[in-house]
Amino acid sequence: MQLQNELTERLGLRYPILCAPMGAVAGGRLAAAVSRAGGLGLIGPGYLGTDWLDAQFEAAEDVRIGVGFITWDLARSPERLDAALAHKPAAVMLSFGDPEPFLPAIRRAGARVLLQVQTLEAAERAAALDVDFIVAQGSEAGGHGADRGLFPLLPAVVDAVAPIPVVAAGGIADGRGLVAALALGAHGILVGTRFYATEEALGHAAAKTLLVSGGGDATVRTQIFDIVRGLSWPSGFTGRALRNAFTERWHGREANLRAAVPQEQPRYAQAARSGDLNTAVVWAGEGIDLVHEVLPAATIVERIMREADAALRNLTRHAPGP
Amino acid sequence: MQLQNELTERLGLRYPILCAPMGAVAGGRLAAAVSRAGGLGLIGPGYLGTDWLDAQFEAAEDVRIGVGFITWDLARSPERLDAALAHKPAAVMLSFGDPEPFLPAIRRAGARVLLQVQTLEAAERAAALDVDFIVAQGSEAGGHGADRGLFPLLPAVVDAVAPIPVVAAGGIADGRGLVAALALGAHGILVGTRFYATEEALGHAAAKTLLVSGGGDATVRTQIFDIVRGLSWPSGFTGRALRNAFTERWHGREANLRAAVPQEQPRYAQAARSGDLNTAVVWAGEGIDLVHEVLPAATIVERIMREADAALRNLTRHAPGP
Helix, strand or coil: CCCCCCHHHHHCCCCCCEEEEEEEECCCCHHHHHHHHEEEEECCCCCHHHHHHHHHHCCCCCCCEEEEEEHHHHCCHHHHHHHHHHCCCEEEECCCCCCHHHHHHHHCCCCEEEEEEEHHHHHHHHHHHCCEEEEEECCCCEEECCCCHHHHHHHHHHHCCCCCEEECCCCCCCCCHHHHHHHCCCCEEEEEEHCCCCCEEEEEEEEHHHHHHHHHHHHECCCEEEECCCCCCCCCCEEEECCCCHHHHHHCCCHHHHHHHHHHHHHHCCCCCCHHCCCCCCCHHHHHCCCCCCEEEEHHHHHHHHHHHHHHHHHHHHCCCC | CCCCCHHHHCCCCCCEEEECCCCCCCCCCHHHHHHHHEEEEEEEECCCCHHHHHHHHHCCCCCCCEEEHHHHHHCCHHHHHHHHCCCCCCEEEEECCCCCHHHHHHHEEEEEEEEEEEEEHHHHHCCCCCCCCEEEEEECCCCCCCCCHHHHHHHHHHHHHHCCCCHHHHHHHHHHHHHHHHHHCCEEEEEEHHHCECCCCCCCCCHHHHHHHCHHHHHHCCCCHHHCHHHHCCCCCEEEECCCCCHHHHHCHHHHHHHHHHHHHHHHHHHHHCCCCCCCCCCCCHHHHHHHCCECCHHHHHHHHHHHHHHHHHHHHCEEEE
């Protein structure tokens, strides 16, 4: 299937598929694999520093990739943006916080700007800024996000920010989702969790196994993993994760967890170090129902395009035109 | 646009568009208007009794319509099913509770069965029953529902219950949504809130005005309107409503509201009677961003099909095939 539009043209892609900058999971190998396959991979430093960025750009071996920051955390150590821009990323994605202070430097470096929003109101504010693309992220997404469902949010954002191209994010894991996103007015998709369950993604092999075996019914949006780690996320944002013993114990008891942080934080940190995923978080989107095996990232890109082609043929067969 | 499939064929429809049985809002006039326009309207008795059912079937003037029940509430006064079946509905939809006791009577009456589910696990259980269609309802829906986002839930349900045709519900308000639902594997759509803002819908004119002026960012899934009315909804279900002074006061303070029910219930009932929508609930889905005016129901059906045609042409233009 051929699919060229303002997104693929401005980013120089064969396919309108972006790999989400999942913090500490989307490293250089994954990003480069997605880019080589025709999409665009974005590395995700999360809360990590310039050393991680340099190492992951190196791991990408000069393949054209992008990078995505947690905006409020970037503001705490903004030197990371300069470190990333020194590697000439194709695009910089900013999510969760005030992007304005960072836009001039990204522009000067010649990178495209992707701004991720979670509400219609934030999309309207984003449209007033100098950005190339707006990413509309639904509540279905793994990791941090907010409460609006992608299906109605996406066309509302498309209408509100036109003619800025919109990328759909949150719970998209196959080619049916690509065609649905395009039907709702998006120019492409940003895929996270599906690319977590790849050979190239960083992170515990045990986490990838859980993504394959787990289901969307067993994910939850929660603040508890931020509370226990002492992270000061702005209000309104939660993280979608697999339910585990830690969510069973603390989700819905946030005030109690805040009071227990002095005891719980070191225990949590130890569990995270040792890979105890009954306690430590595994971020996961609701799209994991569609994740049945760990695959090479390139296979996923090819499969999405093949599935999209089939979905489109199916649509036109059902609806042969007026 | 022509669009015929197992859903339209088995229900005898021109278009795969169903009007949701919104409790006390989807009456006979609305249901008949949607059916006359080529879809299928379902009346929604909600917690109301046989008098209401008889009156609304009469208001539909022998146009072929369906009816949808809150299953756990139907179990409290099951004579309502017989009253409805006496009117020879085209279909009976059951949501929220155990449908099994009601299926034989519906079958004997020759009506089609639509079973609405909110999780993949419930869909798997539904597929083992004798039902014609499964409705996959996303969290975006107005009124009662649960937590899963439609975009990833829908294809997972389609895969799990095949070959049973699936209808998509929750936050769908235009033709882009119809095409997206078809791309994700649905056979049609169930539309609620968009049909609430019609001339034919029951309910306060002031509520319809709020649906037009309001936005999806300002809706919330909450239990408080059930708590204050003393309704015993099964756990896991909440209702999506417009935020108002009552949600600002009580949402997140459910335990306090439970304790205050003796004082709050009569005040709430008075507000509901007098149409004070700062207190009384206005159920609304996240799709209200796409609702810009109160229209005749037939206009909405025609518009959805026209928009779907445009969305499909747009898709095939972007993706001219392999």
